[in-house]
Amino acid sequence: MQNRHNPSDYGERARMFQAITEMGEVGIIVLDEKNHIEFANRMVSQITGYETEKLLGTDFTVLLDAQNRTAFESLKKECAAHTTKFCQVIEIISSSSNPVLTEMCFASFIQEQSNSRKGFVYLRDISLQKKLTEELRASEKKFRNLFERIDQGISITTKEGRFLDCNPALLETLGYQSKEEFLKMDITRDLYVNPEDRKEFQERIERDGFVKNFEVEFKKKNGEKLSILLTSHARTDEQGQVIGYQGLMIDMSERIRMEQELREKHGFLSNLLESSVDCILVADMKGKVIFFNKAAEKLTGYREEDVIGTMHISQFYSQETAKEIMRMLRSDNFGGRGKLENFMLTINAQNNEEIPVSLSASIVYEGDKEIASLGIFTDLREKIKIEKELQDTQVRLLQSEKMASLGSLAAGVAHEINNPLGGILIYASLLMEDFEAHNDSRMQDLKKIVEEATRCKEIVKSLLEFGRQTETKFEPVDVNKAIIDDLFFLENQVIFHDIKIIKHLDFSLPAIQANPNQIKQVFMNMMVNAAEAMSDSGGSLTITTELCSDGASIFISFKDTGVGIPPEIQSKIFDPFFTTKAVGKGTGLGLSTSYGIIQSHHGNIEVESEPGKGTTFTIYLPLTIEEAK
Numbered sequence: 043m044q045n046r047h048n049p050s051d052y053g054e055r056a057r058m059f060q061a062i063t064e065m066g067e068v069g070i071i072v073l074d075e076k077n078h079i080e081f082a083n084r085m086v087s088q089i090t091g092y093e094t095e096k097l098l099g100t101d102f103t104v105l106l107d108a109q110n111r112t113a114f115e116s117l118k119k120e121c122a123a124h125t126t127k128f129c130q131v132i133e134i135i136s137s138s139s140n141p142v143l144t145e146m147c148f149a150s151f152i153q154e155q156s157n158s159r160k161g162f163v164y165l166r167d168i169s170l171q172k173k174l175t176e177e178l179r180a181s182e183k184k185f186r187n188l189f190e191r192i193d194q195g196i197s198i199t200t201k202e203g204r205f206l207d208c209n210p211a212l213l214e215t216l217g218y219q220s221k222e223e224f225l226k227m228d229i230t231r232d233l234y235v236n237p238e239d240r241k242e243f244q245e246r247i248e249r250d251g252f253v254k255n256f257e258v259e260f261k262k263k264n265g266e267k268l269s270i271l272l273t274s275h276a277r278t279d280e281q282g283q284v285i286g287y288q289g290l291m292i293d294m295s296e297r298i299r300m301e302q303e304l305r306e307k308h309g310f311l312s313n314l315l316e317s318s319v320d321c322i323l324v325a326d327m328k329g330k331v332i333f334f335n336k337a338a339e340k341l342t343g344y345r346e347e348d349v350i351g352t353m354h355i356s357q358f359y360s361q362e363t364a365k366e367i368m369r370m371l372r373s374d375n376f377g378g379r380g381k382l383e384n385f386m387l388t389i390n391a392q393n394n395e396e397i398p399v400s401l402s403a404s405i406v407y408e409g410d411k412e413i414a415s416l417g418i419f420t421d422l423r424e425k426i427k428i429e430k431e432l433q434d435t436q437v438r439l440l441q442s443e444k445m446a447s448l449g450s451l452a453a454g455v456a457h458e459i460n461n462p463l464g465g466i467l468i469y470a471s472l473l474m475e476d477f478e479a480h481n482d483s484r485m486q487d488l489k490k491i492v493e494e495a496t497r498c499k500e501i502v503k504s505l506l507e508f509g510r511q512t513e514t515k516f517e518p519v520d521v522n523k524a525i526i527d528d529l530f531f532l533e534n535q536v537i538f539h540d541i542k543i544i545k546h547l548d549f550s551l552p553a554i555q556a557n558p559n560q561i562k563q564v565f566m567n568m569m570v571n572a573a574e575a576m577s578d579s580g581g582s583l584t585i586t587t588e589l590c591s592d593g594a595s596i597f598i599s600f601k602d603t604g605v606g607i608p609p610e611i612q613s614k615i616f617d618p619f620f621t622t623k624a625v626g627k628g629t630g631l632g633l634s635t636s637y638g639i640i641q642s643h644h645g646n647i648e649v650e651s652e653p654g655k656g657t658t659f660t661i662y663l664p665l666t667i668e669e670a671k
């Protein structure tokens with residue numbers, strides 16, 4: 043029979059016991075009835091920071107604060123009552139005064155030998171575990187936050203076609219208020235516009251494990267269609283079987299709409315630039331052309347593709363001009379810094395033609411940096427041509443005034459000479475009869491007198507014919523058109539620049555019987571006089587045409603806001619050569635010629651004027667010459 047209490051046997055058992063206690067990650071303590079430590083393994087000193095020698099014999103509860111001491115006591119009591127082990131989370135204080143969170147299990151037993159109660163304490167350091175749990179929770183919270191707040195739809199679905207979870211963004215995109223309702227839907231039936239799409243999606247995700255940028259159409263709750271871009275990954279169970287999917291659903295409708303809008307806007311702007319009648323040219327800061335519109339092609343004769351990126355601005359005008367333009371652009375004095383307005387220059391077209399243009403230019407900035415220069419060129423050829431025509435017309439006008447007055451002067455003189463000449467011829471003929479009867483020798487001289495006088499009569503006759511060169515050829519004339527024709531020439535003249543022209547034209551007026559050129563000449567005289575009367579301060583010229591109440595004539599009035607005519611000279615203004623204007627400026631023939639013309643049309647001119655306020659000339663003309671009688 044073996045002696046169970048063999049000392050060496052006991053020592054062996056104790057060593058074995060000690061060896062076992064050192065094997066795990068658990069601190070093991072044996073306490074006597076008064077909580078003094080009788081045994082502690084290495085793990086205990088690791089957890090508490092105290093060396094084993096220091097711990098032995100020490101009261102275990104000094105490692106606990108008041109609160110945890112109470113917890114320990116109640117753990118002990120509980121254990122004694124049930125004779126089984128109890129565990130609880132208890133904090134102990136380490137040698138460095140730091141709290142260490144432990145899971146503490148307590149068990150007690152009665153030692154037969156000493157009949158005393160011993161306590162077993164198992165200590166497990168769980169502070170690391172707690173830290174990890176907390177971190178996990180925080181990171182879960184972080185991801186949950188991201189999931190909830192991201193403004194793209196995210197969802198987790200089952201393979202069968204139900205949603206397990208979704209974020210608020212997805213609800214909003216698809217127009218659902220309640221998540222509960224949303225989670226109930228059948229994805230294939232209620233979400234996909236074409237259920238086949240889901241089949242294809244599933245095939246691909248089962249095959250590859252993921253689907254990227256899958257374009258699909260979804261139905262919103264209200265039935266509206268949405269373009270969605272799907273990116274999903276398969277969810278698998280532990281055996282690697284696909285059980286569902288999780289992924290991102292991006293609503294493309296807004297992007298598609300914005301892209302469309304952008305395309306339209308871009309198209310609109312480039313159309314705008316292309317369709318400008320003015321030539322638009324943009325160059326980078328080195329002078330290379332980077333934009334060239336249709337009008338520029340037309341003006342210069344070069345084609346866009348031959349210009350962009352290849353041609354230099356100095357090929358359109360000289361280097362000096364280019365430098366001058368940049369200098370003015372950078373100065374404040376020509377329309378503001380970075381701007382230049384109405385700069386005249388000539389540009390070289392492809393066919394070597396030099397085209398006069400007006401340039402408005404600006405520098406394009408990005409922040410403070412100059413990145414390009416933009417020029418708008420207006421072709422001046424047509425304008426210059428019209429100005430030249432206007433000048434010519436003005437010269438012709440002056441000429442015709444002069445001619446008309448010369449005509450009437452000649453006619454006047456001729457008429458005056460005609461009567462005495464008639465007298466001379468009558469008395470000479472009487473004398474000739476007398477001389478013939480008496481065979482007078484002075485007959486030859488008298489014959490000479492009659493001959494010369496007859497020659498004078500011929501000259502007078504041709505003078506009268508010249509005077510009657512204005513003999514009128516009548517045809518139907520539209521007076522409104524005559525006015526508009528005149529205005530076309532006059533409006534752009536410098537003298538008309540500050541004058542507002544107001545037209546009250548009755549376009550239902552019938553045509554009148556008149557000589558169109560003479561009528562235009564009269565109207566032009568009226569308008570030029572009005573403009574000259576307003577040359578100091580500008581003003582307005584109101585032109586009115588109307589049928590007279592008698593129904594047989596019309597009137598045309600020219601009302602200006604000019605200097606007016608003093609009463610004492612009102613009776614003289616229709617006289618030939620009467621003018622108040624400076625020598626070389628006025629001929630004094632405008633009104634007299636007009637008066638003659640209107641007279642020959644059986645019409646009438648009336649004037650009303652208030653000095654300082656303005657003048658109105660009114661011309662009355664019959665519809666036909668017969669009606670005037």
Ligand code: ADP
Binds near residue numbers: 575623632
């Ligand atoms: P001219 O204009 O060449 O002097 P006109 O026969 O056209 O000759 O006119 C004669 C004068 O009548 C003018 O010099 C001017 O004093 C006066 N006159 C004509 N029209 C006007 C008007 N609209 N307002 C003021 N004065 C006028």
Ligand code: MG
Binds near residue numbers: 631632
């Ligand atoms: Mg005049």
